[in-house]
Amino acid sequence: MKIDLSGKNAIVTGSTGGIGLAIASGLANAGATVTLVGRQQRSVDAALAKLREATGSGAAHGVVADVGTMEGCQALIAAQPQADILINNLGIYGAREFFDIDDALWEEFFQVNIMSGVRLARHYAQGMRERGWGRIQFISSESALNIPTEMVHYGVSKSALQGLSRGLAKVLAGTGVTVNSILPGPTRTEGAVQMMSDLAAERGVTQQEMEALFLKENRPSTLLGRFASPEEVANLCVYAASAQASATTGAALRVEGGIVESIM
Structure with missing residues (x-):
């Protein structure tokens, strides 16, 4: 299979590192x-x-905008009015005791993790529909299905993305525009590496040992048994953005190493 996206314009939010890059x-x-x-x-x-x-590609551009805000979304749209592929990857996370998550933090997670995707999809999907082709992805998480006790606010925001993705796929049914959510599991991004490093220092173990401990204590159902690389997640996203994935829409595509205890 050769995936050829020549002539397609793609926007990836939160793409200065990690899964997005x-x-x-x-x-x-x-x-x-x-x-x-x-x-x-x-x-x-x-x-x-x-x-x-x-x-080796020079066909890349950069836009400086905080798309976790309405103003930032408007700035991106002004800079790049049209797109064939929209990857809503921007997201924030962080461990916090449930009783310490105040309204302001709930609102921040709502705006960044959910409304950024709502605002951008609302704009770019219209052009895709008019042209009869498009790909929209929401980068969710296995935490949407396995709500983590240490990050309830994060899990809830990712669950909302699942509903948003499925609903938008139904809105765009039959238009040539597909909408899917992607569910990574623990991934060795810069943020995750820093988090493991901090935890390792607290517990007096190596970072590698901490990753194994984290999976054992927090994701014991993992079948992969390790953190994925950002590239492993990206491979699924690239396929879902391709012409070959034309019959895949309204789906929750999992690349979480088998953590979710479900065969569906």
Whole structure:
């Protein structure tokens, strides 16, 4: 199978590192023109340099915008009015005792993890529908199905993305635009590495030992038995963005290492 996205314009939010940058690189390798989105010029420039070095593609752009806000979404839309592929990857997470999650933090997670995708999909899906082709993805998490006790607010926000993705897929039924959610599990992103490093220091173990402990204590049902790489997640996203995935829509596509105890 050869995935060819030549002539397609893709936007990937939260793409200055981790899963987002891996997705952007995968799309660029398949021939798409990619727009990276981040909050700081320095991080966007650095990500563009990494992408171009890794892919040899000069067909990449950067937009500095905080799409966790309405103003940031408007800035991105003004800079890039149209897209064939929209990857809503932006998201925040962090462990917090449930009784310490105040209203302000709930609202922040709602705005960043959910409303960023709502606002951008609301705009870009209209152009996709008019042209008769498009791909929209919401990067969710296995935590949408296995709500983690240490991150209830995060799990709830990702569950909401599942509903948003399925609902939008139904709205766009028969238009040539597919909408899917992607469910990664523990992934070795920069943020996860830092989190494991901090926990390892607290417990007096190595980072590698901490990753194993984290999975044993928090994700004991894992079949993969390790953290995935961002590229492993990106591979599924690139396929879902391709012409070959034209019959896949309204789906929750799992790349979480078998953590979810379900055969469906």
